[in-house]
Amino acid sequence: EPEVTQTPSHQVTQMGQEVILRCVPISNHLYFYWYRQILGQKVEFLVSFYNNEISEKSEIFDDQFSVERPDGSNFTLKIRSTKLEDSAMYFCASSTSGFSTDTQYFGPGTRLTVL
């Protein structure tokens, strides 16, 4: 069964450094998402992406964040200058369409630790 993959599984960085989290969505999916989950808390929506542009974003997704689909398979989340509070699990997800009835398939996540 096709699945969403994410790399790396764990990223440790110093505060102020830039990080890029990578995701490979399921190949025939058109909509891509990033979520974060601070340890012990709920999953929070960051951004949705379709047709090479941001579709919607939350209040969390400020100017420090950006997303890109650099080629036909990867979908990346960049955090320009990491802060301690960016430490969290970051999940990528994809769906076949953007319909509200569509299922989202989540990747295994990247644990980001900012020191």
Added chain:
Amino acid sequence: GQQVMQIPQYQHVQEGEDFTTYCNSSTTLSNIQWYKQRPGGHPVFLIQLVKSGEVKKQKRLTFQFGEAKKNSSLHITATQTTDVGTYFCAEVTNTGNQFYFGTGTSLTVIP
């Protein structure tokens, strides 16, 4: 952002007991999805409810959507240790491009 509240936050049950988690929204939902997240894992889709009053079953799991489409519940009959995890409901915007996850209910099953 929208708030989807779930209760209880934590639930400990003896294996074989039933379990229910409730999801409540202040607004009318177009549809609601349920996910399960095992400890250390990622959210996995369980089911989607669309119609007012809808009830769906998956083996020992029963999902219900309220008549007013403002609340939903997940009921597990005769829990097993494999049911351990956090159960999230997720509210979906009409555009389908934002999912608002509930606060989650963490289920512990004591053998």
